[in-house]
Amino acid sequence: xxxxxxxxxxxxxxxxxxxxxxxxxxxxARARRVGRLFAxxxxxxxxxxxxxxxxxxxxxxxxxxxxxxTSERGESAADLEQRRALLGLDRPVLxxxxxxxxxxxxxxxxxxxxxxxxADLLSRPFPNTLLLGGLALLVTLAVSLGLGCxxxxxxxxxxxxxxxxxxxxxxxxPEFVVAVALVLVFALWTGWLPAVTLTxxxxxxxxxxxxxxxxxxxxxxxxxWNTRIVRAALxxxxxxxxxxxxxxxxxxxxxxxxxxxxxGAMPTIAAGIATSTGMLLGGxxxxxxxxxxxxxxxxxxxxxxxxxxPVIAGVVAVTGAVITGVLLxxxxxxxxxxxxxT
Amino acid sequence: xxxxxxxxPASGPAEAAPTEAAAECGPAGAAATTPSxxxxxxxxxxxxxxxxxxxxxxxxxxxxxxxALAAVGPWLAPHAxxxxxxxxxxxxxxxxxxxxxxxGRDVLTRLLAGGRELIATSLLVAVLVTAAAALxxxxxxxxxxxxxxxxxxxxxLMLLPAVLGILLIALSWPGGGRYAVIAAAVVMGVPxxxxxxxxxxxxxxxxxxIEAAAVGGERLWHLVxxxxxxxxxxxxxxxxxxxxxxxxxxxxTAGFLQVGxxxxxxxxxxxxxxxxxxxxxxxxxxxxxxxxxxLLAMSVNLAxxxxxxxxGRKTVTAL
Numbered sequence: 001x002x003x004x005x006x007x008x009x010x011x012x013x014x015x016x017x018x019x020x021x022x023x024x025x026x027x028x029a030r031a032r033r034v035g036r037l038f039a040x041x042x043x044x045x046x047x048x049x050x051x052x053x054x055x056x057x058x059x060x061x062x063x064x065x066x067x068x069x070t071s072e073r074g075e076s077a078a079d080l081e082q083r084r085a086l087l088g089l090d091r092p093v094l095x096x097x098x099x100x101x102x103x104x105x106x107x108x109x110x111x112x113x114x115x116x117x118x119a120d121l122l123s124r125p126f127p128n129t130l131l132l133g134g135l136a137l138l139v140t141l142a143v144s145l146g147l148g149c150x151x152x153x154x155x156x157x158x159x160x161x162x163x164x165x166x167x168x169x170x171x172x173x174p175e176f177v178v179a180v181a182l183v184l185v186f187a188l189w190t191g192w193l194p195a196v197t198l199t200x201x202x203x204x205x206x207x208x209x210x211x212x213x214x215x216x217x218x219x220x221x222x223x224x225w226n227t228r229i230v231r232a233a234l235x236x237x238x239x240x241x242x243x244x245x246x247x248x249x250x251x252x253x254x255x256x257x258x259x260x261x262x263x264g265a266m267p268t269i270a271a272g273i274a275t276s277t278g279m280l281l282g283g284x285x286x287x288x289x290x291x292x293x294x295x296x297x298x299x300x301x302x303x304x305x306x307x308x309x310p311v312i313a314g315v316v317a318v319t320g321a322v323i324t325g326v327l328l329x330x331x332x333x334x335x336x337x338x339x340x341x342t
Numbered sequence: 343x344x345x346x347x348x349x350x351p352a353s354g355p356a357e358a359a360p361t362e363a364a365a366e367c368g369p370a371g372a373a374a375t376t377p378s379x380x381x382x383x384x385x386x387x388x389x390x391x392x393x394x395x396x397x398x399x400x401x402x403x404x405x406x407x408x409x410a411l412a413a414v415g416p417w418l419a420p421h422a423x424x425x426x427x428x429x430x431x432x433x434x435x436x437x438x439x440x441x442x443x444x445x446g447r448d449v450l451t452r453l454l455a456g457g458r459e460l461i462a463t464s465l466l467v468a469v470l471v472t473a474a475a476a477l478x479x480x481x482x483x484x485x486x487x488x489x490x491x492x493x494x495x496x497x498x499l500m501l502l503p504a505v506l507g508i509l510l511i512a513l514s515w516p517g518g519g520r521y522a523v524i525a526a527a528v529v530m531g532v533p534x535x536x537x538x539x540x541x542x543x544x545x546x547x548x549x550x551x552i553e554a555a556a557v558g559g560e561r562l563w564h565l566v567x568x569x570x571x572x573x574x575x576x577x578x579x580x581x582x583x584x585x586x587x588x589x590x591x592x593x594x595t596a597g598f599l600q601v602g603x604x605x606x607x608x609x610x611x612x613x614x615x616x617x618x619x620x621x622x623x624x625x626x627x628x629x630x631x632x633x634x635x636x637l638l639a640m641s642v643n644l645a646x647x648x649x650x651x652x653x654g655r656k657t658v659t660a661l
Binding site for chain 2: 047048050051054055058059061168169170171172173174175176177180181183184188275278279281282283285286289290300301303304308309312313315316319320323324327
């Protein structure tokens with residue numbers, strides 16, 4: 001992907017020096033580029049740290065704590081105090097906060113209301129959720145790129161209107177509504193695919209067929225969003241002067257499309273797909289509940305029942321880290337595409 | 343900066359709004375400002391066919407009808423929402439056109455009763471988010487320091503999926519119930535909405551008459567409420583539509599995850615969750631509320647996109 005985005009393609013009226021490194025100030029430019037990458041990295045890390053601090057504060061400042069939430073009927077006040085001490089809830093907020101934050105980089109996510117390590121609770125289901133979300137992201141990327149480009153090739157035509165209207169129609173549908181429709185059609189009426197996920201002994205889905213419906217349920221609304229983003233980004237790029245000059249130069253249409261239009265639209269598309277990551281991981285929680293998929297959705301469902309906020313905070317921490325990574329990738333795509341000109 | 347954090351293009355409503363004539367015909371005024379480029383890869387964003395007043399009404403009407411139906415639904419219901427009238431998961435029959443749910447309660451009754459609170463909550467969220475974003479966005483455009491703080495807050499919240507945000511707030515605030523969902527939806531929605539408003543407000547804030555008023559010693563409050571916001575009517579209307587779409591999604595998802603309305607309340611999202619076990623016995627118990635939510639989301643989205651001046655909303659997500 002990076003090669004196609006190497007900036008030169010965007011320059012209008014490409015001269016003889018296409019693809020050649022610029023001779024003057026190369027060292028300085030390289031140093032500046034490395035510096036910018038570090039700045040991007042530091043910025044993303046800082047944003048993640050602020051999010052985690054906010055999450056901790058939200059759990060602390062709102063009423064209700066884990067010891068109360070898991071209390072059983074007839075439990076005495078002394079028992080409650082004892083468990084509170086066991087969970088460390090009687091220590092000052094600030095020291096617990098520093099403990100939690102300093103534990104995070106080493107993979108320690110704290111202790112759940114039931115006294116288990118949150119990191120252990122998440123270590124098995126989270127890869128399953130990443131698999132589900134990653135597959136949905138790939139499907140979203142492929143389908144929305146395909147549909148968006150197809151629509152953009154014949155602007156204003158029948159395909160364009162049909163794709164845009166469908167995309168607008170499905171983008172607002174909640175995932176669980178899509179999931180119910182998919183289960184009815186593909187599991188109950190036709191019987192082609194299983195409606196629930198069975199797990200192997202190692203806790204992963206037993207067969208790939210069990211992934212199809214959850215992935216589709218997750219991807220459909222995101223395809224709606226991203227098709228529109230791809231379509232709009234291409235329409236914007238079509239107005240750029242270098243595309244016009246390529247057309248005037250008499251280059252074939254498909255070449256203009258692949259070498260001039262698409263590279264320029266790529267940063268917007270990458271940012272759109274990156275933004276979808278959060279929606280996919282959030283939607284996964286819902287979709288997993290429907291399909292009984294062994295991911296963090298099931299852990300969260302248990303945490304909802306127990307009012308177990310440390311677990312939720314842990315899930316937010318891991319999810320936030322994943323989203324940070326994907327957004328950083330989108331930043332890098334943009335940095336490459338702009339070819340050191342920003 | 344990724345494009346995701348780029349303020350949305352300020353063309354469209356911001357340009358169309360300041361003149362009274364353009365504001366009169368709403369977003370229709372924006373279509374005329376769209377330029378077209380020559381060449382085979384000409385953008386498809388020519389003059390849309392539906393940007394007439396009649397077209398606008400046609401696109402908003404389904405949402406209005408559905409909202410009205412959900413509002414009067416509880417009075418049309420033939421049975422009480424919490425009394426069993428059939429066997430559990432009974433198939434559609436004489437007394438119950440859509441059959442029974444997992445406790446044998448009439449699905450049609452619960453369907454008619456289950457939309458009002460969902461829609462009312464979503465409307466409230468949309469109003470709150472739009473109002474907060476309007477004020478913050480206008481202040482941010484006039485005072486860059488405030489604008490930067492808001493921008494950073496949006497960057498941070500982008501790392502938190504809306505569903506997790508709801509769960510976090512709803513669980514940390516056990517007694518919150520419906521208010522926790524509303525609070526979560528507002529907190530999650532405002533940062534994105536502020537970006538849209540401040541993007542549209544920036545050219546207005548930089549215009550001569552605002553500077554004249556500021557030099558003339560007008561207070562910030564006066565500038566925001568009397569000078570900037572009236573010029574953003576079209577943007578704010580479009581924003582309200584989009585926030586309503588997003589709120590329906592969030593409130594329905596919260597209902598599905600059982601952090602919103604609690605049983606035995608009738609709620610479309612809750613009905614889907616409760617009855618999914620009996621989907622083979624009486625599919626209507628799940629299908630009917632799913633269709634209701636699907637229709638609501640699509641019709642509200644249709645209405646919202648009729649209010650939005652241009653299709654290229656880039657990467658400002660609805661959530």
